């Protein structure tokens with residue numbers, strides 16, 4: 073089957089001559105591996121998030137593995153994760169020999185982890201909880217911290233999976249300034265995969281407020297070595313020790329150069345995404361009858377400043393989702409499902425993850441991701457929703 077020509081693709085990648093030029097400059101410089109551009113990208117990303125430390129990595133999955141390890145997760149520990157996320161969130165725990173323990177989402181309005189369900193799953197082996205900022209909306213990290221503390225689980229650390237949330241802010245509370253995602257838990261892990269709000273192809277970034285955690289992450293990223301090739305090249309060091317067993321999770325200078333340009337654009341692009349979401353919500357209201365029973369999560373309540381990575385809807389009860397998707401495909405509209413819950417995958421079922429997550433499972437049955445990108449216009453939105461209304465009928 074040939075790939076369809078999408079009238080409205082799921083997302084659009086916005087790379088132009090600036091990124092091409094930046095990448096070419098690195099090639100011409102002759103120094104491709106971790107150097108000055110990585111250091112600059114890290115400083116600039118940390119400033120955007122509002123934390124003192126950012127550590128560039130080769131992707132978010134390996135970044136999560138490093139984050140969990142720096143949070144103290146070891147073989148035999150338990151890590152509480154949502155099931156409504158990309159499988160990487162749980163995989164990274166398994167790779168460390170830990171057991172992912174799945175917790176439920178809050179509701180059809182808030183598809184992020186439910187703090188009250190999390191605390192019910194805390195055991196003496198629980199080491200960390202991973203808050204995934206689903207679709208770009210900040211999970212309730214403060215609520216999670218308070219629930220854990222009230223439960224006598226102050227030692228359990230919170231890691232943020234920020235793959236969807238560069239630039240997002242938490243839910244404001246009592247007039248306190250809202251911090252950006254990546255500055256809410258002990259470590260935040262971002263993805264720059266090619267469908268993300270900002271991209272370097274493959275790539276990721278870790279953020280933390282804690283000096284010691286930052287030092288551990290830097291060690292783990294590069295085999296636990298105490299100096300870098302770059303330091304030795306500049307004559308700043310001649311030898312090294314291996315202080316802790318790590319891996320090679322380094323980013324390269326080409327990606328850092330592209331990432332620095334993308335970072336300059338991401339908040340503007342997020343604001344454009346917010347405009348497109350507003351267009352969707354207005355257009356859905358206008359079609360109240362044709363789209364009866366359609367539910368849009370994260371519209372009732374306050375969820376902070378979203379990065380609007382995905383536009384996710386829940387189809388009317390009883391709607392045949394695969395037929396709706398096929399019909400949209402026929403009309404040139406690309407859709408997806410975020411996500412098949414991790415505990416339902418065979419690899420996890422075989423690992424004995426037989427857990428019942430009623431809210432996750434009920435939401436999943438109705439979830440559909442519609443196209444969202446900064447370049448979309450009201451014409452695209454109308455095209456998508458008219459096709460959806462026909463498909464639902």
Ligand SMILES: Cc1ncc(COP(=O)(O)O)c(C=O)c1O
Nearest residue numbers: 131132133158160235263264265
């Ligand atoms: C929620 C979530 N976590 C982690 C990842 C993994 O990111 P990467 O592809 O950079 O390893 C993704 C990527 O799709 C994701 O969506």
